[in-house]
Amino acid sequence: MLFEAFSLRATQLSNRTVMSPLTRHRAVDNNTPNSLMATYYAQRASAGLIITEGTSPSPNGLGYARIPGLFNDAQVQGWKLVTDAVHAKGGKIVVQLMHTGWVSHKDNMPAGTEVLSASSGTCPGQMRTDTQGDQPHSPARAMTEADIQTVIGEYATAARLAIQAGFDGIELHAANGYLLEQFLNANVNRRTDGYGGTAEGRNRLVLEVARAAVKEIGAERVGIRLSPHGVVNSTSAFDGVDEQYLSLVKQLSALGLMYVHVLDHSTMGAPPVPAKLKADLRAAFDGPFILAGGLNKASAEQALSEGHADLTAMGRPFIANPDLVERMRQDAALNAPDPTTFYTPGAKGYSDYPTLAG
Numbered sequence: 139m140l141f142e143a144f145s146l147r148a149t150q151l152s153n154r155t156v157m158s159p160l161t162r163h164r165a166v167d168n169n170t171p172n173s174l175m176a177t178y179y180a181q182r183a184s185a186g187l188i189i190t191e192g193t194s195p196s197p198n199g200l201g202y203a204r205i206p207g208l209f210n211d212a213q214v215q216g217w218k219l220v221t222d223a224v225h226a227k228g229g230k231i232v233v234q235l236m237h238t239g240w241v242s243h244k245d246n247m248p249a250g251t252e253v254l255s256a257s258s259g260t261c262p263g264q265m266r267t268d269t270q271g272d273q274p275h276s277p278a279r280a281m282t283e284a285d286i287q288t289v290i291g292e293y294a295t296a297a298r299l300a301i302q303a304g305f306d307g308i309e310l311h312a313a314n315g316y317l318l319e320q321f322l323n324a325n326v327n328r329r330t331d332g333y334g335g336t337a338e339g340r341n342r343l344v345l346e347v348a349r350a351a352v353k354e355i356g357a358e359r360v361g362i363r364l365s366p367h368g369v370v371n372s373t374s375a376f377d378g379v380d381e382q383y384l385s386l387v388k389q390l391s392a393l394g395l396m397y398v399h400v401l402d403h404s405t406m407g408a409p410p411v412p413a414k415l416k417a418d419l420r421a422a423f424d425g426p427f428i429l430a431g432g433l434n435k436a437s438a439e440q441a442l443s444e445g446h447a448d449l450t451a452m453g454r455p456f457i458a459n460p461d462l463v464e465r466m467r468q469d470a471a472l473n474a475p476d477p478t479t480f481y482t483p484g485a486k487g488y489s490d491y492p493t494l495a496g
């Protein structure tokens with residue numbers, strides 16, 4: 139089934155392998171996509187769908203060095219290079235909107251920006267900076283209700299700019315402990331107003347952002363990524379997590395979103411997402427369902443044939459294998475990814491992995 143075509147709402151995919159979103163830190167000038175990035179994505183255009191690296195809808199969400207944004211005209215023009223190159227090769231591509239929230243360091247961020255999150259505090263752990271190496275995260279200020287309205291507007295604008303830039307849609311990154319999950323997760327969100335305190339309050343920002351994006355570009359072009367039970371960036375499970383996510387996904391289903399994308403990082407050492415929860419989330423969403431995390435050809439085929447997902451996403455295999463789909467089709471050997479070049483600037487370890495053709 140992996141090589142069968144699929145209708146992702148209005149978008150026709152040539153196969154069911156999705157390229158997972160992969161932050162690669164190559165937007166070296168002013169967080170603006172460039173021709174090197176266009177080359178890299180075009181090399182991977184035989185994926186059924188490409189989900190771009192996390193891309194900030196706001197200057198305040200650029201917590202990592204050299205990640206791209208989507209809030210100004212230069213970035214729209216930069217992304218146009220990417221979408222044109224992918225479409226010219228017959229691929230489909232959505233942009234992942236990622237606001238880093240408290241997973242940020244001031245040295246990585248443009249002047250005049252602020253580290254914001256659901257609550258005040260400092261994300262435990264460290265972040266790489268180009269200026270001073272690994273540093274503790276910068277402290278975050280708790281967002282006011284006015285800040286929340288601003289950020290919802292930023293997501294809506296980014297959704298509109300995404301269509302201007304030629305994307306087939308957007309993916310809201312509500313996983314891996316970034317801003318939207320900072321609101322979803324009871325271990326991070328300590329608010330006592332209407333955006334916290336209860337499951338309904340914690341789900342509220344994600345739903346308001348989703349509705350705002352839907353209003354701009356239509357539900358069939360808005361997907362979302364979720365990681366219940368994830369532990370990245372000081373999240374982790376909390377009392378009632380399963381019920382909260384089920385309620386969230388039911389409401390996202392009512393909106394008719396493009397897809398729900400659920401991530402299980404257990405192959406990277408994280409606790410597994412309970413199989414029952416994955417099945418319940420799939421059942422709760424009346425639409426396309428993507429699973430990701432540690433998949434290979436055999437496990438992806440199995441997930442599809444057993445009906446656990448409509449599409450399967452792969453990350454690290456796509457870093458090292460631009461022609462991953464063809465390699466899987468032929469059962470050819472895969473190149474191994476080199477983690478030392480995951481986040482370094484330049485073409486090395488980025489656009490220079492060989493295809494089967496050389």
Ligand SMILES: Cc1cc2nc3c(=O)[nH]c(=O)nc-3n(C[C@H](O)[C@H](O)[C@H](O)COP(=O)(O)O)c2cc1C
Binds near residue numbers: 162451453454455
């Ligand atoms: C270098 C690297 C960068 C990543 N960047 C992102 C990102 O920007 N957004 C996201 O949702 N996940 C990101 N992830 C997680 C991947 O999308 C994926 O879920 C993870 O690698 C597990 O899937 P895999 O086993 O197929 O690689 C990243 C992972 C890696 C290795």
